[in-house]
Amino acid sequence: MQRILSRVLPAIRPSAGEMSQELGFAQMMVAHISDNAPKGCQVVLTGSVAKRTFLRDKRDIDIFVLFARSVPREALEPYIKDIMASSFPTLGYQLSYAEHPYARFHFEGRRIDLVPAYKITKAAERVSAVDRSVLHTGFVNSSLKRNRVDDVLLLKQFLRASGIYGAEIKIAGFSGYLCELLIIRYGSFPALLKAAAKWKIAAPAGVFLDIRKYYKPSEAKGALKRFGSRFVVIDPTDRNRNVSAAVSEENLALFISLCKAFIRKPADSFFFRKPVAFEDRAEKASKGKTLIYLSMPRPDIVDDILWGQLHKMLGQLKAHLRDFGPKDIIADDSRHVVRLAIILERDELPKTMLVAGPPLEMKKHVAQFRKSHKRGKFVIKKKKLYAEVKRPITLAEDAIHQFFRGYSTTRSHLAYPEEMLVIEKTGKK
Numbered sequence: 001m002q003r004i005l006s007r008v009l010p011a012i013r014p015s016a017g018e019m020s021q022e023l024g025f026a027q028m029m030v031a032h033i034s035d036n037a038p039k040g041c042q043v044v045l046t047g048s049v050a051k052r053t054f055l056r057d058k059r060d061i062d063i064f065v066l067f068a069r070s071v072p073r074e075a076l077e078p079y080i081k082d083i084m085a086s087s088f089p090t091l092g093y094q095l096s097y098a099e100h101p102y103a104r105f106h107f108e109g110r111r112i113d114l115v116p117a118y119k120i121t122k123a124a125e126r127v128s129a130v131d132r133s134v135l136h137t138g139f140v141n142s143s144l145k146r147n148r149v150d151d152v153l154l155l156k157q158f159l160r161a162s163g164i165y166g167a168e169i170k171i172a173g174f175s176g177y178l179c180e181l182l183i184i185r186y187g188s189f190p191a192l193l194k195a196a197a198k199w200k201i202a203a204p205a206g207v208f209l210d211i212r213k214y215y216k217p218s219e220a221k222g223a224l225k226r227f228g229s230r231f232v233v234i235d236p237t238d239r240n241r242n243v244s245a246a247v248s249e250e251n252l253a254l255f256i257s258l259c260k261a262f263i264r265k266p267a268d269s270f271f272f273r274k275p276v277a278f279e280d281r282a283e284k285a286s287k288g289k290t291l292i293y294l295s296m297p298r299p300d301i302v303d304d305i306l307w308g309q310l311h312k313m314l315g316q317l318k319a320h321l322r323d324f325g326p327k328d329i330i331a332d333d334s335r336h337v338v339r340l341a342i343i344l345e346r347d348e349l350p351k352t353m354l355v356a357g358p359p360l361e362m363k364k365h366v367a368q369f370r371k372s373h374k375r376g377k378f379v380i381k382k383k384k385l386y387a388e389v390k391r392p393i394t395l396a397e398d399a400i401h402q403f404f405r406g407y408s409t410t411r412s413h414l415a416y417p418e419e420m421l422v423i424e425k426t427g428k429k
Contacts, residue, residue, distance in 0.1 A: 001190060001266045008271045009150055012157045014056045022049055026061050029112065033063060036086035038079060042066040042119060046137045048176050051144070053152045055160075061112045064134060066119035069127055076116040077101040084114065096302045099128040123238035135237040140180045143211075143236075151189040155179045157271045158189075162258055167246035169307040170333075174255070178243050181233055185211055197259040201252060206230040214239035278332040282341030285328055290347040292396060294340040295422040298333050299413035306333065309412050317342075320403045323349055324396045338414065347396040347425070357385035397425055 014022065026049050034043040047062030048054035065083065067076070077100070084093055084103050093105035102115040117134070118127040126132055144152070159165035159174050167175035174182075186192040199207045207230065208220040214234055215223050224232055227242045231252050235241040262270050276284075282291060299306060310331055318326045325345025332339045355373065358365035360383050370378065373387035380386070393399050400423060408415050 001263070004266045004268060005154060005189070007268060008154065008157065012055050012057075012153050012271070013150060014054065018056065019052065022054070022059060023052075025108070025110070026050070026063075029061065029107075030063060033065070033083060033087050033114065037065055037083055038067075040068060044134060044137075046133045050137050051140045051180065053140070053144075053149055053156075053176065053180060055153060055156055059110045061110055062115065062133070063112065064115050064117050064130075066117055066134070069118045069120070069125070071118075073100055073127070080114060080116050094302075097305075099130060123235075123241070126238075132235070132237055132241075136177050136235075139236050140177070140184070143184050144180055148183055148188065151183045151192075152180050154189040154271075155183060155192065158258070158262075159255070161271050161273050162254065163275055164247075164251045164254060169246075169304050169311065171251075172246055172248035173251050174247060175243070178233060178247075181209075181211060181236070181243060185209055185233075193259045193263055196256055197263055199256050201230040201249070201256070203230070206232065208232050208234075210234040212236045212239070278330065278334065278339060278341070282330050282343070285330065286341070286343045289327055290324075290344040290396065291426045292342040292344070292347075292400065293422075293424045293426065294342060294400065296338050296414065296416050296420060298336050298338050301413050303333075306338075306413070309414055310338065313407065313412065313414055314340075316407075317400075317403055321396065321399055324399065342396075342400065344396055349391055349394045351391055351394055352388050353391045354379065354386045355389055357387060359384050397423060 026045050030043050030045050034041075037043055042065075044050075044064050044066060045062070046064050047060065048058075049061050054060070065080070067079070071079075077095070080101055080103050081095070084091075084105070088105065088107070091105055091107065093103045095101050096104050100116060102113055104111065104113050106112070115130060115133075118125075118131045120126050120131050120135070123132055123135065155174075156165055156176065156179050159179070164171065164173035165179075166173050167178070182192050183189065186195055201207060204221075206221075206224040208215075208224055209232070210220075210223075212234065223234075224230065227245070229242060229245060230249060231244045231247055232242045233244040235243045258270065282293070310333075314329045314331065318329060321342070321344065324347065327343045327345060328341075329343070330341040332341075355376070357369040357373075360366060360380065366385055369385060369387065373389060376387035376389040378385060378387055393402060401418065404416075404421055405418055408417050
């Protein structure tokens with residue numbers, strides 16, 4: 001294993017020159033923005049650059065502008081716009097929204113997020129979720145040994161290669177902060193792999209990690225239940241926050257499986273592999289099933305809003321198609337369009353269906369049921385009346401069209417008119 005890790009590290013670790021260059025650039029940006037920030041604000045560097053845990057080819061910079069808690073939230077957007085106008089008058093930027101607005105822009109080959117937050121010294125003082133970020137940076141810098149930064153890089157690349165690095169809604173994976181905490185907790189990347197390979201996440205078991213020991217060992221089971229997760233990593237800066245809340249059960253299971261596989265047979269491919277293309281994922285998942293592709297324009301909104309709405313829509317679509325036995329719906333937005341691969345057990349239903357009626361002893365209700373289904377054929381099963389009626393929709397494609405006709409009237413950014421959708425059925429795979 002060590003031979004593989006030694007080969008991987010030079011490809012993902014910034015050189016001493018690159019590290020110095022990035023830190024110098026970040027400090028220059030902080031100083032420049034400080035000169036243009038309102039009086040009384042503090043401008044600080046956070047994120048992986050501030051913690052020196054960034055991968056060689058990932059040069060994103062997070063800069064926070066800290067305001068006094070007396071500043072109202074509604075003032076943050078005008079302030080951040082004024083700072084951008086003063087600091088970078090000719091530079092375009094995107095104003096994105098989380099709990100409150102932040103500016104995202106690109107400068108000298110780097111993506112930079114300029115985030116307003118409130119200055120706090122402990123989590124209990126926070127006004128918004130992002131306020132804790134400065135505390136996170138402080139904890140990692142004081143707790144992560146410098147000779148263990150390489151272990152963080154290995155973990156990030158290990159996760160990234162399998163598409164589960166990132167806490168965004170789209171990915172539902174491991175955040176950079178979570179990676180740092182896991183290495184702090186276990187001491188090294190190999191030690192984490194060996195521990196994670198033994199994690200049990202099926203109910204009633206679970207993984208509970210508490211670096212600061214806020215909870216007694218006897219309280220672990222109750223904490224898992226309280227946080228509603230099989231994977232809980234308590235934030236060392238806030239006992240009431242689960243750092244791993246974004247990790248889906250599917251991605252946690254995949255991580256455990258990857259750890260077992262790597263221990264069994266270490267290989268460079270665990271760190272360097274091409275992401276599986278959308279079409280290949282769909283083809284693999286749909287063997288023996290019906291596969292229907294659907295495409296629609298990608299709305300011009302930030303990823304978290306898009307994927308939040310998309311996940312909600314997919315849940316509703318699955319429920320609508322339940323009679324067709326939906327196995328999975330794979331989503332993708334990598335080509336400036338939203339693409340769905342809808343995988344179904346069957347693409348056609350019988351022309352008739354049974355509608356359940358009342359028990360026979362409820363004579364008044366039986367009479368009403370017969371009257372409302374007078375064109376149907378009646379069947380009695382276990383002293384209960386059923387009506388055999390014509391099924392309104394028998395083809396999966398028609399059911400999909402019906403769903404999106406109704407969805408087009410919602411307030412979602414994905415509520416497109418039916419003519420803007422492209423549906424292609426490929427049949428059994």
